[in-house]
Amino acid sequence: MLEEKSSNIILDIKSVDKSFKKDKRQELLVLKDINFTMYEGEIVALLGKSGSGKSTLLRLIAGLLNSTRGEIFYRNKLVRGPAHGISMVFQQFALMPWLTVFQNVELGLEALGVPREERRERTLKAIDMIGLDGFESAYPRELSGGMRQRVGFARALVVNPDLLLMDEPFSALDVLTAENLLSDLLNLWQEKKTNTKGILFVTHDIEEAAWVADKILIFGSDPGYVRAEIKVDMPHPRTENDEEFRKLVDHIYTLMTTKPDVDEKRVTEYRPKAIGLGYRLPDVEPGVLTGILEFIYEEHDGRCDLPVLADENYLDADELFAITEILEILGFARVQKGDIEMTKQGKAFTQADILKKKEIFATQLLKNVPLARRIRRVLDERHNHKASRARFLSELEDHLSESEAERVLTTAIDWGRYAEIFAYDSNTDTLSLENPN
């Protein structure tokens, strides 16, 4: 693969920032100072937790959004709107349910004003190439998820794209279907059946990135930035049991779970992750936390390799990182060099009965999650021990976008109710210290 790479540059991204307007005064920065270059013949993966802005970057490249600062060049031309030569595959397929497979694939050609006869020919060819033969007249609803995404691919490829963008194209599919589709795509790519010179895709699946990409960009969050750029010089086909492959995966896990600004030596003295009021608490149910802790404790004696934890519990990377993040915040476990290890509190929590569990959870929650502490304190201070949900929501909105504030508050309320540190009435949207009845 390496020798085939020419120095031709497809994409050049120069100090790109992107912020979204929240309201008249506030702006929310989602991408900060992104720089990278993509060459012909490369498959590039953008890998990161959800909310790290990788999909936003993809949309900037696609010309669906404008950058706030910096420039994006596609084939030496500034991107200022969807460029010809770039096409995109969507996470949820984005097929028109009222069009047949044929019509869906044909759509892009129609918009380009390609004559009817040529359109028909090219459409049939694309459908044939992607393995949808015989389904031309089917409607998307008649197809399985994998087949629908094939239509998405055919639609993207029929316009002969120079650069193919994919936004988590396999995350809505089950594992087997995803692997099957991915290897078909790799075949098309390697046999050069299309004119596509580069593929750029967003994923949160570490193994998927390691399996296909020539270059992996790992994203950090708040705001999104490129934390690391990994060149992968492994020949295809790569196999999961390969030593080198395993090392690569471990390396990525480590990169994704350590804070880059924390020196490794200092981490040895363990402190719970300190967070602020407006921290984006990941939404994980207390029940899931309990289950994962029990798994680590019973199956792995309190210490477990992250890829193993993900594998054996069928967690995708997003779920895994959400769980490890909150375990760290609550002080139940710590993550180091791709391993997770339970703390004293974590072990005590696992061994306790239901009531005791709630007690420990409440203690850790109040100690480590400022939002929970804040809610409790406000309720304590008020003479009727009641406060409206909206009160905290508006406070959170100083730090977060509207939808994110909503999500974070819901999560905090769920945990608080589980820990019984306050009660909530969804009819009146009020938080209180009373127990129902």
Place this chain on the structure above:
Amino acid sequence: MAKSVFYFSKNKLSMTPLNRWDLVALILILSIISLIAFGAREMATPYVIGQSIPISLDPSYLLYYALRSVLRMFFALCLSFLFTFTIGTWAAKSHRAGKIIIPIIDIMQSIPILGFLSISVMGFIALFHGSMLGPECAAIFLIFTSQVWNMALSFYQSLRTVPSDLIEVSHMYHLSGWQRFWRIEVPFAMPALLWNTIMSISGCWFFVVASEAISVANQNITLPGIGSYIALAISRASATGVIFAIIAMLLVILIYDQLFFRPLVVWAEKFKLDANSSENISRTWVINLLQRTQALKLLSKFFSPALESFTNLSFLSRSKLVEKEINPKFNTITNIIWYGAVTIIVIASALFLGYFILENIPLPEIGRVFLYGLATGGRVVAAIIFCTLFWVPVSVWIGLRPRIAAVMQPVMQFLASFPANLLFPVMVFLIVKYSLNFQLWATPLMILGSQWYVAFNVIAGTIAIPKEFHLVAENFNTRGWLRWKRIIIPAIFPYYVTGAITAVGNAWNVSIVAEVVSWGNKTLTATGVGSYIAEASSKGSFPELALGITVICVYVLVLNRIFWRPLYEYAERRFRME
């Protein structure tokens, strides 16, 4: 799947000979077209105000009258679609326009439009001086206003909620705004729009009937149609005439139901976004017929290039930059101009309305009309209470028996679209015969047509109760009141509220024709704002009319805001099952 299944297989089509279904379909289609042409020609005959249009009670004329009534409905429907596609789109695309259009549509939807009829009649007669088109247009306009609001609103809401990835597809693949509209936005809006169209048509028969025989400014204007036929039958106290009119209307609605309603419902399935609805696609004979005809396929093949070039029209510029950069300064200035103009118009019209009413009507009368509003409101409340007490238990009983429900649901939908004003004479006949107190007995007239909304909504709610709930109830031996209190009432509540809101809105509207009724030369009047409006309009007194309409609007809007809307939101939040 065999490899031979192609999108279009040319030879496959042209080789097949016409079949007998083609003949049936052809006859159907041609006859519909020629009927429309015939009726349209009749509408443009000359007319001078004061001239009376001869209406005959001969039942053989009924077919012709029915055709005229149906035609008016369809013209109004075309206008409604035009309005929906233009104004609805504008409201969705322009933030500024939407801010004004949507509240207007929302209000128009809930106020009694029947009151405007006489105003629009005078306006249109002046506009089309000396032509039948004047009163025809007024009638069509009224029907249009009874149909259009929920259609436009649903279209607007759909346009606002097109999934963002579909919009991204349109940008990625360089669709022009025009292509995006026809390829993505309109199809996406289709299911909701069709459903609202169906509801609109069901509701508009009442107005079709009401708009044909109008007495305005001491003139009786009668347009050829079922409504005029029954008006004549009433004034001549002809029971047979009334019965004929009812039968004719039943037939019209039955044909409409079979020919349009059911096929449309089936067709709308195609546009649904969620994938798992494919199992129980219902079938109707019309769709089956159309699908069996080869000619139709040929026709569609013939027309599809034309249709395609229509949706692919390229004169509209392709959208280049996706995120629009708005100059904030320029934006503020245009904002000030726009909202300033709107404010001035609103204040001016409020002043004019106030002046118009206050100048011509003494204050005590204004107070009296508000009391009339109270009387009408009392009837509306009484009507909905009786309707609830009767229909909720009956509908739950029906809903719990799936086989009966399967028969009753379409029947009730059918009855709901039947215009109640055709049944008024029957009720009035009984009231006169037994010399009942019309002040009280006007109440059932007001709910006569809209009671079905309560009934079929509650039936739908009862059917929607998950089977497990009943099993749980059985398991714990929950019976009688407890079962009602804990399971049935909460489960049907959101459905009931939806039905009740429709029924009440209708009842206010109907009051304008229900509080003054006649049989032969006997006229019964119930005190209320409805009869006040009816009298004002037949006298041709516009200040009184304006006052009456204002009062009824105030009542309806205030009640909606302080009672119905909060109740609806509560019901949706608390009891809606996902």
